[in-house]
Amino acid sequence: MASQPCDGCGKQVPVAGGVANLWTLEKDTTGGIELELVDGTDQFLCYDCIERLPDDEEITADHVDRL
Numbered sequence: 521m522a523s524q525p526c527d528g529c530g531k532q533v534p535v536a537g538g539v540a541n542l543w544t545l546e547k548d549t550t551g552g553i554e555l556e557l558v559d560g561t562d563q564f565l566c567y568d569c570i571e572r573l574p575d576d577e578e579i580t581a582d583h584v585d586r587l
């Protein structure tokens with residue numbers, strides 16, 4: 521299984537690898553998702569970090585830096 525470092529906490533997060541798995545349900549094996557922020561950047565975050573992000577604000581790279 522592939523892994524990718526979380527942009528918030530730096531933890532290695534398992535990700536479902538390969539194009540073949542892209543459209544299948546891999547929630548059990550993927551520990552994070554790629555978020556596109558309002559400033560246009562992409563950040564890969566684990567679910568722990570996603571839960572710590574405010575849900576009443578638009579998420580920017582500053583939020584990710586403060587995780």
Ligand SMILES: [Zn+2]
Pocket residue numbers: 526527528529530531565566567568569
């Ligand atoms: Zn994280």
